Amino acid sequence: MLDRTRHYTLSQPRTFRRGPTAQASMHDELEDQPLHFAAGVLGWICPGMGHIRNGDARRGRLIMLGIFGLFLTGVLVGGLDCVDRREDGLWFVAQAGTGPIAFLTDALNTGLLKSGKMGTLLPMTAPNGAMLQVSSFKSVGSVNDVGTLFTAMAGLLNVVALLDALRGPRKEST
Amino acid sequence: MSMIAYTPFVQPIADAAHWWWLLVVPMCAGVSVTWKAIRLRALDRYWPEVAIMTGQLLAGMVALAAGLMVLVRVVLPMLPAD
Numbered sequence: 358m359l360d361r362t363r364h365y366t367l368s369q370p371r372t373f374r375r376g377p378t379a380q381a382s383m384h385d386e387l388e389d390q391p392l393h394f395a396a397g398v399l400g401w402i403c404p405g406m407g408h409i410r411n412g413d414a415r416r417g418r419l420i421m422l423g424i425f426g427l428f429l430t431g432v433l434v435g436g437l438d439c440v441d442r443r444e445d446g447l448w449f450v451a452q453a454g455t456g457p458i459a460f461l462t463d464a465l466n467t468g469l470l471k472s473g474k475m476g477t478l479l480p481m482t483a484p485n486g487a488m489l490q491v492s493s494f495k496s497v498g499s500v501n502d503v504g505t506l507f508t509a510m511a512g513l514l515n516v517v518a519l520l521d522a523l524r525g526p527r528k529e530s531t
Numbered sequence: 532m533s534m535i536a537y538t539p540f541v542q543p544i545a546d547a548a549h550w551w552w553l554l555v556v557p558m559c560a561g562v563s564v565t566w567k568a569i570r571l572r573a574l575d576r577y578w579p580e581v582a583i584m585t586g587q588l589l590a591g592m593v594a595l596a597a598g599l600m601v602l603v604r605v606v607l608p609m610l611p612a613d
Contacts, residue, residue: 416568419577423565429540430557436543475541496543499551504543507558514565521569 393525400519401456404511407522420518427511428455435504437466438496448505454512462508470494559588 400407405421
C-alpha cells in the first residue's frame with residue numbers, strides 16, 4: 358500500500374529527519390542549512406580550501422596535508438606516467454577528484470614524457486602489432502600500480518572532503 | 532648508475548618494485564589523516580585517532596593477506612582436481 362499522504366515538490370527543500378529514537382549524529386545540526394557551493398568548488402580547486410573558507414582552518418590544513426601527501430607520494434613512486442587521461446581513463450576519473458593538480462600532472466606527462474622532451478622514446482610493438490613509441494620514463498608493473506592507486510585514492514578522498522565542505526561551517530569546530 | 536640521473540616526480544622509483552608492499556603504510560596513514568580530519572567533530576584527539584585508524588587498516592590488510600594465503604596455499608590444493 359503506497360503512502361500517498363507525503364508529497365515532495367521541487368520547490369520545497371527536502372530534508373530527511375531521523376526518528377525520535379535515532380541517535381544524534383555529528384551532522385544533525387547541519388541538515389537544514391543550504392549547500393555552500395563556493396566551498397565545494399574551492400575544495401576541488403585546492404584540497405582543504407573549502408574547509409578553510411568555512412572557517413575551519415585547522416581541518417582544512419589537515420585535509421590538504423592528507424590529499425597532497427597521498428597524491429605527491431603516488432607521483433614520487435610512479436612518476437608522471439601514473440596520471441594518464443588517455444591510457445588510464447577510468448583511473449583518471451578518480452584522480453580528477455584532486456582538482457587541477459591531476460590535470461596539470463597529465464599535461465606534464467603528455468608534454469614532457471610522451472613527446473620525448475625528457476627521457477628517450479623507445480620503439481615498442483603493441484599487442485595488435487602496431488609499432489608504438491614509449492618513453493623510457495614510463496612506469497610499469499607494481500610501481501605504476503602503486504602510484505596510480507595513491508593518486509586515485511587522493512582524488513576519491515577529496516571528493517568526500519569537498520562534499521563535507523559543501524555542507525558549510527560546523528557549529529562546533531576547534 | 533641509473534640513480535644518478537634519477538629525476539624525482541618525473542621518473543618512477545625503479546627500486547620500488549622490490550619493496551612496493553611497504554608503501555601500504557604511508558597509504559594507510561594518508562587515508563587516515565584525511566578521513567579523520569573530515570569525520571572527527573573535535574580535533575583535540577586527532578593524531579591518536581589517526582594512529583589508531585592507521586593501525587586498524589594495517590591489521591585488516593595483514594589479516595586479509597593471511598586469509599588469502601591460507602585459501603590459496605592450503606584450502607585450494609585440498610580441493611579435488613576434477
